[in-house]
Amino acid sequence: MFQGLRFRVLVALILVIVVAVGVVAFLAGRVTTGEFQRYVERGGMVRHRRFETSLAGYYDQVRSWGGVQPLVELIGRITGERVVLADEEGQIVADSANKLVGQTAGQDWAQPVGFIVHRGVAVGTVYADPLGPADDPQRAAFLASINRALLLAAVVAGVAAVLLTVGLSRRILKPVETLTAAARRMEKGDLSQRVEVESNDEIGELARAFNAMADGLTRLEELRRNMVTDVAHDLRTPLSNIRGYLEALQDGVVEPKREVVDSLHEEAMLLNRLVDDLQELALAEAGQLKLERQPVAPTDLVNRALEAARPRAEAEGVVLRADLPEGLPLADVDPQRIGQVLGNLLSNALTHTPSGRQVVVTAKARESEVELSVSDTGEGISPEDLPYVFERFYRADKSRSRATGGTGLGLAIARQLVEAHGGRISVESQVGQGTTFTFTLPVAGA
Numbered sequence: 001m002f003q004g005l006r007f008r009v010l011v012a013l014i015l016v017i018v019v020a021v022g023v024v025a026f027l028a029g030r031v032t033t034g035e036f037q038r039y040v041e042r043g044g045m046v047r048h049r050r051f052e053t054s055l056a057g058y059y060d061q062v063r064s065w066g067g068v069q070p071l072v073e074l075i076g077r078i079t080g081e082r083v084v085l086a087d088e089e090g091q092i093v094a095d096s097a098n099k100l101v102g103q104t105a106g107q108d109w110a111q112p113v114g115f116i117v118h119r120g121v122a123v124g125t126v127y128a129d130p131l132g133p134a135d136d137p138q139r140a141a142f143l144a145s146i147n148r149a150l151l152l153a154a155v156v157a158g159v160a161a162v163l164l165t166v167g168l169s170r171r172i173l174k175p176v177e178t179l180t181a182a183a184r185r186m187e188k189g190d191l192s193q194r195v196e197v198e199s200n201d202e203i204g205e206l207a208r209a210f211n212a213m214a215d216g217l218t219r220l221e222e223l224r225r226n227m228v229t230d231v232a233h234d235l236r237t238p239l240s241n242i243r244g245y246l247e248a249l250q251d252g253v254v255e256p257k258r259e260v261v262d263s264l265h266e267e268a269m270l271l272n273r274l275v276d277d278l279q280e281l282a283l284a285e286a287g288q289l290k291l292e293r294q295p296v297a298p299t300d301l302v303n304r305a306l307e308a309a310r311p312r313a314e315a316e317g318v319v320l321r322a323d324l325p326e327g328l329p330l331a332d333v334d335p336q337r338i339g340q341v342l343g344n345l346l347s348n349a350l351t352h353t354p355s356g357r358q359v360v361v362t363a364k365a366r367e368s369e370v371e372l373s374v375s376d377t378g379e380g381i382s383p384e385d386l387p388y389v390f391e392r393f394y395r396a397d398k399s400r401s402r403a404t405g406g407t408g409l410g411l412a413i414a415r416q417l418v419e420a421h422g423g424r425i426s427v428e429s430q431v432g433q434g435t436t437f438t439f440t441l442p443v444a445g446a
Contacts, residue, residue: 013169017161025154032146048113051075051126055085056116059123065093072096084127085116093124175203179210191218235274238267277409281392284416291337291420295330295444298370302361305342309350317355320346323362331370332444337417344410345374345437352435353378368443369423375436381429389427390415414439 058071065087076083076096085094086105095101109127116124175198182193194214197207245264248254283289302322313320331338342361349359357377364371381389392412418425418439429435 013165014162017158017165021154021158021161025150029147029150032150048126048128051083051128052114052116055124055126056118059116059118065124069094069098069101073098079128081128086125086127088121088123090125172203175199175207179206182210182214186214186217191221235271238270241267274409277413281409281413281416284413284420287420289337289417289420291334293332293334293421296333296335296338298328298331298363298372298441299324301331301333301335301338301342302363302372305339305346306361308339308343309346312347312350313359316350316353318350318353319358320350321358321360323360325364327365328363328370329365330444331441333421333441338421338441341414341417341439342372342374344414348410348437349374349376349378349435352376365443366440369440370443371438371440373436373438375434377434380431380433381427381435382431386427386429390425411437 054071054075055068058068059065062068065085068085072083072085072094073096081096083094083096084092084100084105086092090105092100092103092105105125105127110129112125113128114126115122116126175195178195182195186193191214194211195207197204197211242264245254245260249256249260254260280289302324306320306322310320346359346361353359353376359374359376362373362375390411392409414437415425418441422442423440425437425439427435427437
C-alpha cells in the first residue's frame with residue numbers, strides 16, 4: 001500500500017498543500033500585522049500633530065510653560081499615552097504621569113514625536129511613552145483575533161484541499177489501476193482485455209494505446225495460429241502425395257514410370273520452395289539477409305523480370321508490358337533480390353488476372369528514390385483483405401487452392417526485401433478493376 005502510486009501521489013499533494021497553505025498563512029499574518037502597525041503609526045502621527053498644535057497654542061498665550069501640567073495630563077487621559085514635555089534646555093516641565101517634572105530628558109528615551117516652535121525658535125520637545133510603550137490590550141486582542149482567523153482559514157482550506165486531493169487522486173488514478181488490472185489479465189493469456197476510453201487527455205491516449213496494443217497482440221496471435229495451420233497444410237499435401245506414390249510403388253500398384261517420377265519431383269520441389277521461402281523470410285525479418293548492392297538501371301531489372309514471366313503470361317493469355325520513361329537514375333540495390341520482388345509481384349498479378357487482360361510495370365523518379373509499380377486489371381482485392389496482403393501465409397482465397405496462389409509468402413518476402421533496401425511498399429486495389437503494388441528504391445549516390 002505504502003509503495004503504491006496512489007499513496008505517493010497523495011502524500012506529495014498533501015505536502016504541497018501543507019507547505020502552500022502554511023506559507024500563505026504566515027505571509028498573510030505578517031502582512032496583516034505590518035499593515036495594522038502602519039495604520040496605528042499613521043493615527044499616532046495625527047495625534048502627535050494635535051499635541052503640537054495644542055501646546056503651541058498654549059505657549060503663544062502664556063509665553064512660558066508655567067501651568068501646562070493640567071493640559072498635558074488631559075492630553076494623556078484622552079489619548080491613553082504617557083505624554084512628556086521638555087523645554088528648550090531638555091528640562092521636563094510637564095508629565096502626564098506627574099513623575100518626571102523637574103528632571104532632564106534621558107538620552108535613551110524614544111525619539112520625540114514633535115517639537116514646539118515659537119517665532120522660529122524651538123521652545124519645547126514632546127515625547128510619547130518615552131520609557132517604552134505599555135502593551136495595548138485592545139491592539140493585542142485585535143491582532144490575536146486576526147491571527148486566529150487566519151489560522152482557522154488555513155486549517156479549513158487545508159482540510160478541504162486534502163479531501164479534494166483524495167477525490168481527484170482516485171479519479172485520476174482509477175483508469176491507471178484499470179489498465180494495470182487489464183494488463184495483468186492479458187499477461188496471463190487473456191487477449192480479449194480492453195479498457196474504456198473516458199477522456200481525451202494523456203490517460204485517454206494511454207487507454208487507446210493499450211487497446212491498439214491488445215488488438216495487435218490478438219492479430220499476431222491469430223496470425224501465429226494461422227501460420228502453424230497453413231504450414232502444416234502446405235507440408236501435409238505434398239508429403240501425403242509423396243507417401244501415397246511411394247506406398248503404391250512398394251505394393252506394385254503403380255509402376256515407376258516417368259510420369260510418376262515427375263510428379264514426385266514436383267511435390268519435392270514444392271516442399272523445397274516452401275522451406276526456402278520460410279528461411280529467407282526469417283532471415284529478412286531478423287535483419288540478417290545479406291545484400292550485394294550495386295548501381296543498377298531500373299529498366300534492366302524490369303526487363304529481366306518481364307522476360308522471366310512472359311512464358312507464363314503467354315500461356316495464360318495475359319498481355320505483359322512495361323511503360324518506362326527514359327533517363328531513370330540508377331538504383332542502389334541487390335539486383336537478384338529486387339528481381340525476386342518483381343518476380344513475386346508479377347506472379348501474384350498473373351495469378352489474379354483473367355485471360356485477355358494485361359499487367360503493366362511502370363516506373364518514375366522521385367527526388368532520391370525510384371518508384372516502381374506493378375498493375376493488373378484483374379479481380380482486385382476486397383477492402384477487408386487489403387490490410388493483410390503482406391502478412392505471412394495470408395491469402396484472400398480461404399480454400400488455399402494451388403490454383404489461386406502458392407505458399408502465401410511471396411508478398412511478405414517482397415515487403416521484407418524492399419524494406420531491407422530502405423524502401424517502402426504499398427498496395428491499392430478496387431474490386432473488379434485491378435490492383436497496383438508500388439515500391440520505392442534508393443537512388444545510387446543519393
